[in-house]
Amino acid sequence: MGLATASVAAMNTARHSEKLIDVNVNLSRWPLRRVRYDDTAALVAMLRSLGVAKAWTGSFDALLHKDSSAVNTWLSGECRRHGHGLLVPFGSINPKSPDWEEDLRRCAEEHRMPGIRLHPNYHGYKLDDPDFVRLLKLAVERGLVVQLALLMEDERMMHPVLRVEVVDTGPLAHVVKQTPGLRLILLNALGKLHAQPLLNLIAAGEVYVEISMLEGVGGIANLLAQVPVNRVLLGSYAPLFYFESALLKLKESPLSEAHLKALRHENAQRLLGNHF
Amino acid sequence: MIEIWDLHCHLSGVTGNTPEGRLAKLLEFADRMGIARLCIFMGMEWSYDPSPEKIRQENDEVLRALRHFPDRVLGFVYLNPKHTQASLDELNRCVRDGPMVGVKLWVAQHCNAPELDPLIARATELKAVVFQHTWLKVTGNLPGESTPMELAELAARHPQATIICGHSGGDWERGLRAIRPHKNVYADLGGGDPTAGFTEVAVRELGPERVLYGSDVGGRSFASQLAKVIGADISESAKRLILGENLKRLLQPICKQKGIRL
DSSP states (O other), X not given: OOHHHHHHHHHHTTTTTSOEEEEEEEESOOTTOXXXXXXXXXXXXHHHHTTEEEEEEEEGGGGTXXXXXXXXXXXXXXXXXXXXXXXXXXXXXXXXXTTHHHHHHIIIIISOOSEEEXXXXXXXXXXXXXXXXXXXXXXXXXXXXXXXXSOSSOGGGSOTTSOOOOOOOTTHHHHHHTSTTOEXXXXXXXXXXXXXXXXXXXXXXXXXXXXXXXXXXXXXXXXHTTSOGGGEEOOOOBTTBOTHHHHHHHHHSOOOHHHHHXXXXXXXXXXXXGGO | OOOEEEEEEOSTTSOOSSHHHHHHHHHHHHHHTTEEEEEEOSOSSOOSSOOHHHHHHHHHHHHHHHHHOTTTEEEEEEEOTTSHHHHHHHHIIIIISSSOOEEEEOSSSOTTSGGGHHHHHHHHHTTOEEEEEOOOOTTOOOTTOOOHHHHHHHHHHOXXXXXXXXXXXXXXXXXXXXXXXXXXXXXXXXXXXXXXXHHXXXXXXXXXXXXXXXXXXXXXXXXXXXXHHHTSXXXXXXXXXXXXXXXXXXXXXXXXXXXXXX
């Protein structure tokens, strides 16, 4: 076994005592490419083999399908059929779609989802949109965690007919302050969101970030020098990203055992509480 | 045990006030990831279109850093093809007369321009490998930023040169196709997101002998870039080649000439 391969395997040996909660996984197919684990059973097997106990899961279908109710029903069923509870579904809501409130109700009441996932740039709204603000308030009323994806791929290499802008977080801190009780996780954010704008959002309310797009050498250590550890979550963005990226980031930075536990599972577990 | 060599490292994006301080910091992280050797190029602050004086300053910073870690780090000389004679002088100073083993070309000049020819010819005489940054951006390239297709033109003019396609063009599904016919061109995996499938496609289209692990630290992490190889659905022998053996093979002639032990 090679050195680098061994380093991943060594981390895996801790999986029984140090389970991982990955808050950024997607099912179905990336619209522009087949990827290795876009089959749910294979994805579950891979995640389990690398120590993942829970994966908070959306669907790539949510980006372009107009029938979000069908997307969420399929997602819920797929999470039930595979993994014996490993996959935790986060349904998609498009607040610019007619009668989206019913989609929200179905996510909460019928599918018993603990949260929802939003894609403002694919669904065509800004973060000061009144419908978005109202969606956040209704999510709070239903006790749902909200995941907000800032981008889904590097905008430099998007397909020329499928280009979308990175979500502008400018209005978000204000919206968060106006939405007491909101629990908001920013997905795929740390490639674009840094320094004061990031700190402003973290300070605005109960806002979390995950590490899938965190870059820079010693990235997690650098992040924790600015952001409280209890606001940082493990996210892989599998299967579009190699899952090992997230795992190896935990190794690259020198982190205390307490911080590692917080990142591996404690922070996420605290967020969903009785769903575990 | 796989010996990992990182093709693509920088002194920017790292904490530290001196070149050797930054390199020491990089090596701390490299040690945590089990990386044996680093190739570094460009200085502590970059310029898209550097003057001869700026090029010399950046190369001096790399030379200074190299002196502190000669057994762990190799250097590539940074050149600007717009300043042909100054670049040839710098190539001689840093490679012929100095410890460096490769050439770095960035975004000053499109790489299919004739100004590159004397630099590539001289680098080839010296057995130095040539690393050319490339990207294919739907958002638009920088004014002098090369594409993999332009690199293919350069490679066709210099079949004896050893040329590395930096970032595999970023848009790797197109970039890898552009360099595929040119056997003297190698794919650098570094610098983009750890998108699943990149390494598998590179191995499928080029063969594992033409694929090189590089990270592009400090702007990127070792972790995300190593994951492209460790997480790929390729054989263990292919991983071994990509993580170190290929780069060692490419650098062996110039290192042997210089008495650098690999």
